Amino acid sequence: MENGQPLPQRIKVIWRFDALWLFLIALAVAVGSYVALQFWSVTFFHWTLWLGVAGAIVGPLIIFLLIPYWYRFQRYQISDDDVELQSGFIFRKRVAVPIGRVQDVKLAAGPLFQWQKLQQVTIQTASTSHEIGGLDPEVAEQLRDQIIQLAKEARQYEV
Amino acid sequence: MKSKQRLHPLVILVLLGKFLKIWIVPIILLIPGLNSVAKLIHFNVWWLVAILIVVVLLFTVLDYLTFSFEIGSASLTIHSGILIKKHTHIPYDRIQSIEHNQWFFFKPFHLEQLTIETASKSDSPEGVLALVPTAVAAQIDAKRTGTSQRATETSIVAADTPHYQINTRELNLYALTSMGVVPLLVALGWLSDKVNEIFPKSWSDALTQTVTGLSILAIIALGVAFVLIGILASYLIILQKYFHFQLSAESTQLTTNRGLFRSVNLSVPKNRIQAVTFKQNIIRQWLKLTTVATISASKREGNDSEAESMTMMPVIQNSDAFSHLTPFLNWLPSQTPILTRLAPQRKWLFIRNALILPVIVAIPLIWFWRPWGWLSLLLLPWAFFQGWYASANTGWSLKSNQLILQKGSWFNRTLVVIPGTNIQSLAVRQSIWMKKTAMAHLxxxxxxxxxxxxxxxxxxxxxxxxxxxxxxxxxx
Incomplete structure (x- = not known):
């Protein structure tokens, strides 16, 4: 599947926001611990303070360094017969889900995704579920229509 | 006929039995607590127990009185609920499987339990009739097959319906080679641990005194007796469970019949069978015996795993398994498939992976816990053997429309025959280090x-x- 599609470029913006959330959470931990230290001088809060500071610096940095890697090696391919997903370089994983096995497709978009015009897509089979981090809304809807169409055809054959 | 019927009154005993089965252990553990509560409120503990018994009885009787069912012309209707009334309608042609359960003591009364399952999206079976006359069960069965008569007629004409009955010698071997004794011993150990908490202190003290008074030889003899009793118990449990095991096939479903004290009759539609597994523990591997079971799609969850994995043949000779099975499921290969094995130089990888965890555990143990820590080295040969076992039992075979995979773990070998169209999704994984040697996980x-x-x-x-x-x- 080397000819698979990369995710839309805009997904990187969302991953950068993930880094921002991590930074804010770690910062909150650090500030909270600092304030707590003013009242109770407990070793535990020294630990959480340093953990928070380290997290606020190292966490987002790691994510920023990983974003190009994630982006480079995540591919998807939707054909008439199946959906194929590929991710990772150090631990490469390649999954095939035949369209005929797909039970339902879930499209979801939070505020950030809506702003970036992206859809989070979850494909559900009778026993497993597979997530595509973000797709153009048109592609996501096309996939959904394809699966609905196939389900209709299957029903016609059954009767 | 469309009149409300109640379950048989003896069902009250069944419900009480079920209640006890779930709550007996918590109740025993609660007895000391109950005693202190009684003391606290200056109340005789026996009165407290009596009140509890009355409450339980009352609920059971209410349960019985509010539960009824109707056998309609097109559907079975079940009414239940003490406070919230529930009415479940089950059309006969929507029934996927019916399980009959009969304890030996209900045989003379011609009573049994019926579990009815449809394909709906609920987690529990749609209908459970806890105790009804077998005539009623037969009536429901007839209604159901009546509606799907067109489908089954052809198979009756064919007449040559396959049938299999377990052979006594093989059943004996199977029961003897079960690893079921391990959990049983753990349970016994747990109970003996709890003896101190449940029984009066004077009893357990007396027991400890007797034990410490014994010689080492006597203690070893006691331990051996303990294990032997465990083996015997697990042997008898399995023997009665699979007593007179039978498998038969109709055009659309497989039916098994088994059990000495409680006879169980279970049918599973063939089209819901996703794959067939062949399992052997290491002892049975030496004896060339295998257990065949289905993997089935079903809505049912929880303690009754039978619907999702129905045992087709509890035990059969390796060499006979496939030829005996094809009459039941025609898509299975008629001969034992020949698997491709791993190249010998790959075995090292399994052994290496199995050794990693024991080594991590052993090093600090040896360092910090001087004389005894060395004992942890015993883990290494064991892990080595585990890794070797996993590698030696890995195998695969690809046919035109099915995939056969085999793996070994924890001294259990599993072979699965999977029709390609039943695989929901498939993944290939490869780490960067496996690239050099051109290997992958499937x-x-x-x-x-x-x-x-x-x-x-x-x-x-x-x-x-x-x-x-x-x-x-x-x-x-």
Whole structure:
């Protein structure tokens, strides 16, 4: 599947926001611990303070360094017969889900995704579920229509 | 006939039995607590117990009085609920499977339990009639087959319906080679641990005194007796469970019959069978015996796993298994498939992976816990053997429309025959270090019960994994 599609470029913006959330959470931990230290001088809060500071610096940095890697090696391919997903370089994983096995497709978009015009897509089979981090809304809807169409055809054959 | 019927009044005993089965252990553990509560409120503990018994009895009787069912012309209706009235309508042609359960003491009364399952999205079976006359059960069965008569007629004409009955010698071997004794011993150990808390202190003190008074030889004899009793108990449990095991097939479903004290009759539609597994523990591997079971899609979950994994043949000679099975499921290969094995130089990888955890555990133990820590070195040969076992039992075979995979773990070997169209999704994994040696892991997902069954075969040649991947995308 080397000819698979990369995710839309805009997904990187969302991953950068993930880094921002991590930074804010770690910062909150650090500030909270600092304030707590003013009242109770407990070793535990020294630990959480340093953990928070380290997290606020190292966490987002790691994510920023990983974003190009994630982006480079995540591919998807939707054909008439199946959906194929590929991710990772150090631990490469390649999954095939035949369209005929797909039970339902879930499209979801939070505020950030809506702003970036992206859809989070979850494909559900009778026993497993597979997530595509973000797709153009048109592609996501096309996939959904394809699966609905196939389900209709299957029903016609059954009767 | 459309009149409300109640369950048989003896069902009150069944319900009480079920209640006890769930609550007996918590109740025993609660007795000391109850005693202190009684003391606290200056109340005789026996009165408290009596009140509890009356409450339980009252609820059971209410349960019985509010439960009724109607056998309609097109559907079965079940009314239940003490406060919230519930009415369940089950059309006969929507019934997927019916399970009959009969305890030996209900045989003279001609009473049994019926569990009715449809394909709906609920987690529990749609209808459970806890105790009804067998005539009523037969009536429901007749209504159900009556509606699907057109489908079954052809098979009756064919007349040559396959049938299999377990052979006594094989059943004996199976019961003897069960590893069921291990959990049983753990349970016994747990109980003996709890003896101190449940029984008066004077009793357990007396017991401890007797034990410490014994010689070492006597203690060893006691331990051996303990294990022997465990083995005997697990032997008898299995023997009665699979007593007179029978498998028969109609055109659309498989039916099994088994049990000495409680006879169980279970039918599963063939089209819901996703794959067939062949399992052997290491002892049975030496004796060339295997256990055949289905992996079935079903809505049912929880303690009754029978619906999602029905035992087709509890025990059968390896060499006979496939030829005996094809009459029941015609898509199975008629001969034992020949598997491709791992190249010998790959075995080291399994052994290495099995050794990692024991080494991590052993090093600090030896360092910090001087004389005794050395004992942890015993883990290493054990892990080595585990790794070797896993590698020696890995195998695969790809046919035109099905995939056969085998793996070994914890001294259990599993072979699965999977029709390609039943695989929900398939993944190939390869780490960067495996690239050099051109290997990959293969993972196949199947539906089992209401969830997922995953079969992973590790360290296949990458070309084989890719072939299987392409085969999978082409058959679907």
């Amino acid at each position: 993972r196949v997902n199947l539906r089992k019960g209401n969830g997922n069954f995953e079969m992973t075969v590790r360290y296949l040649p990458k070309t084989v994994a890719d072939d299987i991947y392409h085969w999978y995308t082409s058959v679907n």
